[in-house]
Amino acid sequence: MTTGLDREVRWGIIGPGGIAGKVIKDFPLVPNAVPVAVASRSQQRADAFAAEHGLLEAYGSYRELIMSDSVDALYIATPHPQHRDLVLAAAEAGKAVLVEKSFAATVDGATLMIEAVRRHRVFAMEAMWTRFQPAIVAVRELIDAGEIGEPRQVQADLGVNRPYDPADRLYDPAQGGGATLDLGVYVVSLAHYVLGRPDSVLATGSLAPTGVDADAAIMLGYQDGRIASLITTLRHQTPGAARITGTAGWIDILPRFHHPTTFVITRTGEQPERVERPQTGGGYAHELIEVTEGIRAGRTESSIMPLDDTLAVQQTLAEVCHQLGVEHREDDHALS
Numbered sequence: 001m002t003t004g005l006d007r008e009v010r011w012g013i014i015g016p017g018g019i020a021g022k023v024i025k026d027f028p029l030v031p032n033a034v035p036v037a038v039a040s041r042s043q044q045r046a047d048a049f050a051a052e053h054g055l056l057e058a059y060g061s062y063r064e065l066i067m068s069d070s071v072d073a074l075y076i077a078t079p080h081p082q083h084r085d086l087v088l089a090a091a092e093a094g095k096a097v098l099v100e101k102s103f104a105a106t107v108d109g110a111t112l113m114i115e116a117v118r119r120h121r122v123f124a125m126e127a128m129w130t131r132f133q134p135a136i137v138a139v140r141e142l143i144d145a146g147e148i149g150e151p152r153q154v155q156a157d158l159g160v161n162r163p164y165d166p167a168d169r170l171y172d173p174a175q176g177g178g179a180t181l182d183l184g185v186y187v188v189s190l191a192h193y194v195l196g197r198p199d200s201v202l203a204t205g206s207l208a209p210t211g212v213d214a215d216a217a218i219m220l221g222y223q224d225g226r227i228a229s230l231i232t233t234l235r236h237q238t239p240g241a242a243r244i245t246g247t248a249g250w251i252d253i254l255p256r257f258h259h260p261t262t263f264v265i266t267r268t269g270e271q272p273e274r275v276e277r278p279q280t281g282g283g284y285a286h287e288l289i290e291v292t293e294g295i296r297a298g299r300t301e302s303s304i305m306p307l308d309d310t311l312a313v314q315q316t317l318a319e320v321c322h323q324l325g326v327e328h329r330e331d332d333h334a335l336s
């Protein structure tokens with residue numbers, strides 16, 4: 001149970017893959033946080049990651065790290081269907097969690113995870129690093145201050161050129177593959193952040209040979225006429241731009257909007273104003289600071305990326321996938 005800490009937060013990393021190798025490099029930029037351990041399904045991979053990043057402990061099983069007294073918080077960096085059971089075990093063991101996006105593969109999985117962390121009163125947050133980027137924080141402040149009037153529309157795209165390979169995480173159903181859960185989560189989360197939970201979701205797109213979605217166009221509708229128009233794809237690079245339009249102007253978040261440094265605000269009838277807000281390090285320090293400070297203060301959630309928002313985003317993603325003909329599953333063997 002999280003009751004606050006008056007010492008540094010000791011972190012463990014689960015799943016030493018691509019993103020874990022980037023995030024860990026930002027820990028030196030996070031006050032009061034120290035990464036101490038890593039767990040892999042392979043002792044050899046854990047040892048190699050620990051050696052590369054100077055960690056004291058390396059575990060060849062996730063469960064061992066989850067049960068260890070050496071850590072207060074876990075960064076869960078496995079693919080989406082392998083999040084649920086790790087979070088359930090971590091909550092049971094009283095560990096705080098930062099869980100990579102998408103939070104889960106399914107709404108049922110996310111619901112169980114949220115119930116567990118709330119029952120055990122541990123801090124939990126989806127690693128939606130976008131919301132903590134200084135540029136996005138500044139955009140949010142300008143919107144809240146009424147600088148573009150009432151926000152009415154969000155447009156955003158995020159696509160990568162990922163050549164088809166059935167073994168690639170992004171094309172493998174067992175690893176929660178598909179554009180929507182991996183990249184669509186960013187455009188959907190941005191729309192939710194600005195406009196809230198939509199009243200309607202409409203999706204079209206196409207599937208890869210493995211049956212996961214290769215691309216999606218997503219329309220979110222709100223009863224009062226607000227709308228979001230979103231695109232994601234694995235077939236080719238897209239600019240990765242976002243535009244938020246209000247009744248008195250608009251803000252262009254320049255590529256790539258999910259970790260931007262620059263935006264341009266245009267107040268209707270005035271000259272555009274360009275604003276630079278660079279990120280610190282690789283851009284992951286900001287979310288790590290949010291969790292570390294939350295744990296030390298005895299909080300259980302972030303007010304910027306609360307669990308109710310994470311669940312609402314997961315519901316929108318599930319509806320998109322359902323309309324495209326993709327039904328994701330959680331992995332019942334992630335801990336075995």
Ligand SMILES: NC(=O)c1ccc[n+]([C@@H]2O[C@H](COP(=O)([O-])OP(=O)(O)OC[C@H]3O[C@@H](n4cnc5c(N)ncnc54)[C@H](OP(=O)(O)O)[C@@H]3O)[C@@H](O)[C@H]2O)c1
Pocket residue numbers: 014015016017018019020039040041042045046077078079080082100101102127129169174175181182334
């Ligand atoms: N925030 C961001 O910028 C960002 C960027 C990329 C990815 N992500 C998210 O981070 C998560 C991991 O993505 P990634 O690109 O780092 O993936 P990755 O390179 O494939 O690494 C995932 C790691 O998870 C572990 N794992 C556990 N169960 C697995 C399974 N059944 N199949 C494959 N690997 C399994 C593996 O480590 P061991 O086998 O050694 O235990 C693997 O190294 C995803 O949820 C993704 O959406 C976030």
